[in-house]
Amino acid sequence: MADDYILELDNVSKYFGTVIALQGVTLRLKRGEVHCLLGDNGAGKSTLIKTLAGVHTPSTGAYRVEGEEVRFSSPREALDRGIATVYQDLALVPLMSVARNFFAGREPRRKWLGVLPVIDMAYANETAREKLAEMGIHVRDASQPVGTMSGGERQCLAIARAIHFGAKVLILDEPTAALGVKQSCNVLKLIHNARARGISVIFITHNVHHAYPIADSFTLLNRGQSMGTFAKNDISKEEVLDMMAGGTEIQQLVDQLEGRAA
Amino acid sequence: MSVINESVTTMIQAKRAKAPEEAVPTDERVRKISPWRVLLDRPELGSIAGTVLVFAFFGIFAGGSGMFALDGVINWAQVAGYLGIIAVGACLLMIAGEFDLSMGSMIGFAGVMVAIPPMYLGWPLWAAVLFAFAGSMALGALNGYLVVRTKLPSFIVTLAFMFILRGLTLVLSTGFANSTIVSGIGDKFSEDPVISALFQGTTLHWLFNALAGMNLIEKLPSGDPVVGGLPKVLIWWLAMAAVAGFVLARTRFGNWIYTVGGDANAAKNVGVPVRRVKISLFVLTAFCACLFGVLQVADVGSAAADRGLQKEFEAIIAVVIGGTLLTGGFGSVIGACFGALIFGVVQIGISYTNIDSDWYRVFLGGMLLLAVLFNHYIRSRAAATK
Numbered sequence: 001m002a003d004d005y006i007l008e009l010d011n012v013s014k015y016f017g018t019v020i021a022l023q024g025v026t027l028r029l030k031r032g033e034v035h036c037l038l039g040d041n042g043a044g045k046s047t048l049i050k051t052l053a054g055v056h057t058p059s060t061g062a063y064r065v066e067g068e069e070v071r072f073s074s075p076r077e078a079l080d081r082g083i084a085t086v087y088q089d090l091a092l093v094p095l096m097s098v099a100r101n102f103f104a105g106r107e108p109r110r111k112w113l114g115v116l117p118v119i120d121m122a123y124a125n126e127t128a129r130e131k132l133a134e135m136g137i138h139v140r141d142a143s144q145p146v147g148t149m150s151g152g153e154r155q156c157l158a159i160a161r162a163i164h165f166g167a168k169v170l171i172l173d174e175p176t177a178a179l180g181v182k183q184s185c186n187v188l189k190l191i192h193n194a195r196a197r198g199i200s201v202i203f204i205t206h207n208v209h210h211a212y213p214i215a216d217s218f219t220l221l222n223r224g225q226s227m228g229t230f231a232k233n234d235i236s237k238e239e240v241l242d243m244m245a246g247g248t249e250i251q252q253l254v255d256q257l258e259g260r261a262a
Numbered sequence: 263m264s265v266i267n268e269s270v271t272t273m274i275q276a277k278r279a280k281a282p283e284e285a286v287p288t289d290e291r292v293r294k295i296s297p298w299r300v301l302l303d304r305p306e307l308g309s310i311a312g313t314v315l316v317f318a319f320f321g322i323f324a325g326g327s328g329m330f331a332l333d334g335v336i337n338w339a340q341v342a343g344y345l346g347i348i349a350v351g352a353c354l355l356m357i358a359g360e361f362d363l364s365m366g367s368m369i370g371f372a373g374v375m376v377a378i379p380p381m382y383l384g385w386p387l388w389a390a391v392l393f394a395f396a397g398s399m400a401l402g403a404l405n406g407y408l409v410v411r412t413k414l415p416s417f418i419v420t421l422a423f424m425f426i427l428r429g430l431t432l433v434l435s436t437g438f439a440n441s442t443i444v445s446g447i448g449d450k451f452s453e454d455p456v457i458s459a460l461f462q463g464t465t466l467h468w469l470f471n472a473l474a475g476m477n478l479i480e481k482l483p484s485g486d487p488v489v490g491g492l493p494k495v496l497i498w499w500l501a502m503a504a505v506a507g508f509v510l511a512r513t514r515f516g517n518w519i520y521t522v523g524g525d526a527n528a529a530k531n532v533g534v535p536v537r538r539v540k541i542s543l544f545v546l547t548a549f550c551a552c553l554f555g556v557l558q559v560a561d562v563g564s565a566a567a568d569r570g571l572q573k574e575f576e577a578i579i580a581v582v583i584g585g586t587l588l589t590g591g592f593g594s595v596i597g598a599c600f601g602a603l604i605f606g607v608v609q610i611g612i613s614y615t616n617i618d619s620d621w622y623r624v625f626l627g628g629m630l631l632l633a634v635l636f637n638h639y640i641r642s643r644a645a646a647t648k
Contacts, residue, residue, distance in 0.1 A: 075530075075531065075533070076533050079533060085531075087531060089525075089527065089528065090528070091525070091527070091528035091529075091531040091532050092525075092528060093520065093521055093524030093525045093528055093529075093591060094524070095520075095524050095587075095591045095592045096520055096521065096524055096591070100517055100520065100521075103517070104517060104518075104521045104528075104529070104532045104534065105518070105521070105529070105532035105533040105534045106532075106533065107514040107517050109514060112512065116513075117513065117514070118512040118513055119512060119513060119514055119516075119517060121512075
């Protein structure tokens with residue numbers, strides 16, 4: 001039943017001139033699951049998520065949303081279908097206030113003096129503060145610049161924003177890459193909360209220790225090709241590590257170092 | 263005994279009074295910011311401080327010279343008004359992260375677009391004015407289109423137009439008028455009541471007459487006020503500043519300007535039409551430059567090939583003094599207006615003092631440097647993580 005899957009890439013390839021960025025990748029995202037996309041640098045993760053987000057269109061193969069084949073020509077169209085992507089740069093402007101960032105591009109409006117459409121700043125401030133509080137981040141003043149927030153808080157702000165605007169699918173590009181341990185935990189909790197609300201999540205990372213506890217299934221990418229999708233029950237953390245590009249290299253390095261030490 | 267009792271009661275009361283305050287849960291990671299720091303985070307602060315400084319300076323050195331008499335005030339306010347009009351446009355464009363170096367040349371080009379058709383092609387003046395605005399805005403759109411399309415720095419693209427338009431202005435004026443000045447257009451303005459009412463001369467004459475009647479402003483021996491009315495350029499300046507300030511601070515488009523300038527990629531990812539925002543702001547700067555040109559032609563009665571020379575830099579300086587960051591994403595229209603005011607006061611004021619007016623540019627450069635250093639400090643503080 002195709003309808004079990006909210007997103008589906010079927011045998012998708014993407015070429016940039018002579019470069020094969022993706023080759024015959026199949027990825028299926030079930031409703032309400034956290035799907036972890038693992039791969040080393042250059043494995044094609046970025047191309048894959050940009051394809052999902054509507055930045056790229058597949059060169060060959062099909063992209064289906066809720067069973068219906070789509071061909072997005074802009075990220076806006078993907079967004080309209082409820083597919084929200086949080087990139088590593090988070091799409092936040094440090095010099096702008098929390099509320100202005102939260103509503104950037106989708107500002108709530110009211111009529112000033114009954115005629116002129118202006119931004120409803122009171123509503124924006126209140127909503128931004130409230131939504132962040134739901135995610136466990138307490139800002140006293142939503143008019144403070146985003147530049148004053150920590151990396152983890154910014155990540156959560158970007159995710160909270162995507163959820164507020166009706167994301168059904170969240171694509172998170174390395175959300176924990178630049179974060180400390182505690183902040184990473186907050187983000188993982190946030191992903192858990194999102195799943196509890198029925199939102200499907202694609203979580204891109206190369207850190208298995210972050211991925212394994214939260215994910216329901218894994219897809220491994222290596223050099224533009226999928227090495228398969230595995231449910232959590234079927235695979236152990238060590239196996240995932242081994243399969244990842246670099247897993248064996250790390251093991252060799254460890255052996256070498258220990259051998260030298262001994 | 264009673265003394266002790268009393269002091270104990272006050273202690274208890276003091277404690278009781280304090281208790282509810284402590285009960286409010288506070289976030290231990292939120293600290294109080296002094297009102298002074300909040301003020302420091304406003305972009306306008308530097309330019310307002312600069313304005314106070316400049317007024318104090320000329321108050322001391324030119325206080326008795328008539329600079330602050332009504333005709334003196336109108337004199338420098340008019341200079342500030344002209345610059346202010348283009349500074350408003352330049353300000354919004356710079357907040358969106360782009361420059362327009364063709365503004366000065368556009369002033370000259372708009373001048374010949376207004377002056378040549380009525381003088382040499384038999385057009386009515388109103389048609390020429392409309393043509394000038396339409397032509398300028400189309401050129402602005404072309405500027406913007408080339409910038410967003412090629413992704414080249416706007417610095418280079420508009421630099422090219424700065425030369426192209428300046429050259430075309432010269433070619434057209436020598437071609438038609440056989441001179442670098444196209445004169446005689448002033449009469450055409452006086453003949454057209456609508457265009458004249460919009461762009462030429464002064465307004466609010468009744469107010470100035472009434473004030474003179476009440477002896478509130480200086481009068482000529484004839485009983486007329488020394489200044490007949492408020493120059494229309496000042497009305498235009500205030501109107502442009504009010505509209506631009508409102509759009510920037512209160513509307514959706516204003517938020518888009520900030521987002522585009524703060525991080526164009528982020529803006530694109532959240533669905534802001536980056537290209538449309540940028541192109542429309544290039545159209546705005548062209549409109550402002552054309553307005554400047556039309557007002558000047560109406561005022562002087564001629565168009566000339568060297569009109570608006572270096573005005574683009576003066577506009578950028580005014581905007582930067584006003585607290586707008588060169589890199590975009592931060593700034594204010596009010597600041598840019600104060601920047602223009604500083605300009606007018608310094609440019610005109612220096613001739614009222616004993617200082618050699620050759621020092622004008624030195625003074626200006628110094629102000630610019632100070633403003634940039636100050637803004638850099640503000641930005642590094644605002645963008646810093648805690």
